[in-house]
Amino acid sequence: MIERLPADLTAVSRGQVTYAELAAKQCGLLRECGPGEDTFLTDDPAAAHLVQLDLLFMLNGYLPAGPAAFPRPLLAAVTDRCARYPALDAHMSYELLIDVNCAEWERTGDIRVFTEGALGLLERDFYLGHRLAEPSVWTAFDRLRSLVLEPDSEDPAVCLEEALRCLDEFRLCMAQYGRLPAEAFQAFRPYHMGHPGGPRGASGAFMPSVQLLELVLLAPTPQYEVFLDHSLPYFPAWSRPLVTEWRERSRKGDNVVTAVVDGRLKPDERAAGALLAVLDKFTDFRMVHLNVTRKTLPGAFPAGVRPTRRTLLDQPGERDVLGSDDPGTSGFDAHNVLTNAVHRLLTARRLVSSAVAAGTD
Numbered sequence: 444m445i446e447r448l449p450a451d452l453t454a455v456s457r458g459q460v461t462y463a464e465l466a467a468k469q470c471g472l473l474r475e476c477g478p479g480e481d482t483f484l485t486d487d488p489a490a491a492h493l494v495q496l497d498l499l500f501m502l503n504g505y506l507p508a509g510p511a512a513f514p515r516p517l518l519a520a521v522t523d524r525c526a527r528y529p530a531l532d533a534h535m536s537y538e539l540l541i542d543v544n545c546a547e548w549e550r551t552g553d554i555r556v557f558t559e560g561a562l563g564l565l566e567r568d569f570y571l572g573h574r575l576a577e578p579s580v581w582t583a584f585d586r587l588r589s590l591v592l593e594p595d596s597e598d599p600a601v602c603l604e605e606a607l608r609c610l611d612e613f614r615l616c617m618a619q620y621g622r623l624p625a626e627a628f629q630a631f632r633p634y635h636m637g638h639p640g641g642p643r644g645a646s647g648a649f650m651p652s653v654q655l656l657e658l659v660l661l662a663p664t665p666q667y668e669v670f671l672d673h674s675l676p677y678f679p680a681w682s683r684p685l686v687t688e689w690r691e692r693s694r695k696g697d698n699v700v701t702a703v704v705d706g707r708l709k710p711d712e713r714a715a716g717a718l719l720a721v722l723d724k725f726t727d728f729r730m731v732h733l734n735v736t737r738k739t740l741p742g743a744f745p746a747g748v749r750p751t752r753r754t755l756l757d758q759p760g761e762r763d764v765l766g767s768d769d770p771g772t773s774g775f776d777a778h779n780v781l782t783n784a785v786h787r788l789l790t791a792r793r794l795v796s797s798a799v800a801a802g803t804d
């Protein structure tokens with residue numbers, strides 16, 4: 444996977460090797476490395492996720508040709524691993540691609556990519572960027588969680604200012620993706636796309652901490668509920684119970700915005716300023732993400748239209764996130780998922796601003 448796969452896929456893309464020839468080569472490798480001691484398909488539970496990652500990197504190499512090209516022995520190997528270890532994903536997931544893949548890079552210096560050379564380095568950095576950025580937004584979620592669950596034992600201003608600092612770090616990290624050439628993203632994007640009737644791709648939309656941060660900030664809207672309904676199986680396994688918990692809590696009012704609007708949380712001037720800044724910084728991240736996506740996926744956005752905060756706040760509600768002629772790797776309508784997220788935050792900011800102003804009258 445480290446040395447051969449990127450070169451093999453380059454050869455296929457250049458017409459030097461056919462997918463049938465690649466399949467013959469890989470299926471021969473699977474026969475040589477069947478279950479047994481010191482083999483690729485080892486039964487060591489500690490290596491199960493990494494083996495599954497390798498198998499799915501091979502399998503996703505056929506995505507540009509469509510699922511009809513998937514070699515049956517490779518599909519059987521993936522299915523067999525899932526039968527042995529039910530916790531494994533049967534598709535390339537965010538957890539495997541980012542968490543498992545990057546953890547292996549941290550441990551050994553090896554990382555799985557689909558492209559080679561300079562493109563391979565950019566692809567590597569695309570994965571590592573998600574891994575390195577997530578702790579900041581996780582800490583922001585954790586601080587706001589403490590504020591919601593223990594409002595009497597936490598200083599709201601301190602919690603919110605710490606969340607703001609972490610969100611700024613996160614936004615700066617994710618803004619680096621604006622430097623990724625569109626052609627580089629398009630080189631490895633086909634290996635992450637879903638297919639009709641198949642699973643969704645391994646997308647940044649399934650980074651769990653971003654969704655947890657939104658849930659602890661504001662209540663889920665109907666379109667966001669649709670997104671979560673379809674996304675939950677694609678979040679990392681460890682995060683699914685937590686996302687489910689905070690989805691339920693947020694629906695019932697256990698979120699910062701609802702607590703301020705209904706008067707349960709009465710921020711002083713310092714805390715109110717920090718909360719508005721948190722909403723602004725989260726919106727900044729969403730706008731950065733939106734504009735980076737416009738650059739890399741121009742076909743997913745109306746030509747000649749540049750979304751602004753004003754136009755997104757004034758749009759008449761959220762748009763359908765399902766069904767698109769040009770979905771993102773997540774399988775959702777990329778335009779609507781991203782613009783809806785900004786619309787929710789701007790609407791929440793307006794509510795908080797009004798509640799704070801009413802409280803000072």
